[in-house]
Amino acid sequence: MTAQTLPTSVLPTRPAVPLKTPVFLTVIAVIVLVCFGLLGSSAAANFRLSTAGDAFVLPTLVFPGKASNLVIGVLLVLAAGYSWYRRKQGLVTQRWIVIVFAALFVLSFLIWVVSGANVTTISLAALLAGAVVLAVPLVFGSLSGVLCERSGVVNIAIEGQLLAGAFTAAIVASMTGNPFVGLVAAGLAGALVSLVLAVFSIKYLVNQIIVGVVLNVLVSGITGFLFTTVMQRDPDLFNSPGRLPIIEIPGLSSIPVIGPILFKQSVVGYLMYLAVFLVWFGLYKTRWGLRVRAVGEHPKAADTLGIKVNVMRFWNVTLGGIVAGIGGSFFTLVAIDSFTKEISGGRGFIALAAVIFGRWNPIGAFMAALLFGFADNLQVTLTIIGTPVPSQFMAMMPYLVTIFAVAGLVGRSRGPAAVGEPYTKE
């Protein structure tokens, strides 16, 4: 609407409605129709919804490969056509259409790979449950990113915070014999990394991206050094933290599909749901959140109104570190019960991608992290059932999606206005 009322001279370089969305949707629709539909296997893809021990049994979903994908392909082509029509009218395509489009694409992709695999049955329940578990560190990392960046500090150091959390959780839990103490220590370790980020970027005005990049190297070096010199000398004393228990909520945990996702998690898993809610509630429903967002968008205005910009940023960065540190404990207290070098394996950068793909919103980042966890787990599942898709391309998915997202091909990702800029009073 606004695009129509604006005179074209205001936007000299860009057409009112960008071509990106219709073109992108058309390309995807054609791929689905031709590659997944016409050229796809006609074998049926079976998705099991129930697992052993469920309270009641859901039927297995069966999709005939070729036929289903042809139907989905036609639907997607229609949606793409609609997007072109909207553009002609001078309107952007509604967001819900793009979301439904993306969901159908994922479904079609799943049907295509499973029907073309050696084993044409996968357990959707296990796939989803595993995806949530793999997403736990990503969610914590991305919440850390949201907390920092919403207040105007770029956090490239998520990877370092996760790694520091993982290391500290392992060594403290081993020495105290109590994984819960390790969990708390992990939060403190993350905060320590954040503190360095905060001091250098806020007090000494060093470029935030530089500090972040360097911190990742520093944490990797220190943990690697201490792993070799301390942990490996006496693994029984320093590197056998023991696992946090998986807590099942009786009754609820045996609901098919959602039971294991919501009610059969480790403490870190439950904390994840709590953290997502708290960060969302804090940022959007409290006075504190309003101030944080003001500091991130327009620090000068916030300062004029009496908000202490740098103090606010300092505490937000520290809080972000605590959150990411707790997320790091997932690696050594939940996933496996020991630390190895580089155990976080670049997940901090996927978390960063989730922040952007989720548009700097805690719920969005949570969803994006779940999607990336899903891709991660799908990669494992697909290798087991033996599909023609090389696992490396599945592993690339989160990064490609993020490139598309920041390049504006999938919606538009715009960060807080003042992110990355140090604030100094004049």
Add this chain to the structure above:
Amino acid sequence: MSENKRVAAPKAQNDLFRKITQGPGLVSVLGVIVALVIGGLLIAVTDRRVIETAGYFFARPGDFLSAVWKAGTQSYVALFNGSIYNSAQGFSPFLETLTVSTPLICAGLGVALAFRAGLFNIGAQGQIIIGATMAGYVGFAWNLPIVLHLLLVIVFGLIGGALWGGLVGLLKARTGAHEVILTIMFNYVALYLLDFLMNTEMFRRPGSTNPISPVLGSSAVFPSLPGSRLHLGFVMAIALTIFVAWLLKRSTLGFELRAVGHNPAAAQTAGVNVARATILAMAIAGALAGAAGVAQVAGTEKVLTAGIAGSLGFDAITVALLGRSTPWGTFFAGLLFGAFRAGAVNMQISTGTPIDIVLVVQSLIVLFIAAPPLVKAIFGLNKKKRKTRSATTMAGA
């Protein structure tokens, strides 16, 4: 801030004095010293002998202190012996330092050049990977006459890096996406792409199940100095340093890049095509990182593996930062970090100090140099508290 400076402009003499005592030169040296001391303390704290003597510290503190001193200095002596000189091998370890420095210098130049144009090139890692992949493929798959082959290996390596970097520049110029995010994501895409290729028939050594390529043909590799791993790639690194120095200082393009780096809006107004400058800056930066890939695949390693780039791309960032984004600064920073890398191997063998200490020292150096007020505070040079310029100078100036 600028007004303050004008008002309080000191006499030329004072200026010179201040430059020496508070300028980047002294701060850099002091930063390196502090980082080395902290690294030494870290080595000492985890040393067995130190821990033992700490048990009876109050009975015989001398034992403890001498153990601390021994642990720290022994490691650094071993580092020196492995990187510069030792009595058994003379200066031949220094040749190894030059070898290890070669890719660091090339990739560091790429990062530095992008910094000067106001771009954060975190993507050297991916650019090295793609450069090495293309160079490596030409090297082991093609059969060509002697000089031509190596030339094509170099050219394809440069093109590979330039494409990978230029793509980021293009996306940034066209869509406004932030290059930091793009380059980080492109690093991983390149990593998985190479991992995929190394598992195909096309790249894998015939008859091997390991992801390792055939050895590059003898016509495709840099000639090396007999008795060492040092190869002609180091001369390429020197040539590239001279080229970047010329590009930034003397060429029109270099002037445009620096103008965009200082103030894109002003540059645009002055008639610089900012989009073109962004794309070119990233492409040239990528080509320089690609040269690092060439040095690795056609010089040091002579085969292509999935881990060909190691952590070079990230080391390159610290090299460029330590070199303050100037070509020759980057060159010497590359030599310094190359010496750390080369010496660390010897250190690990002779004193058991893990190589990771190099990462710690390296990142501490960059942190300290990025925050001159902190270093000055440590050494009590901060008599008159002056607000330093924002650290964008690290990237820009």
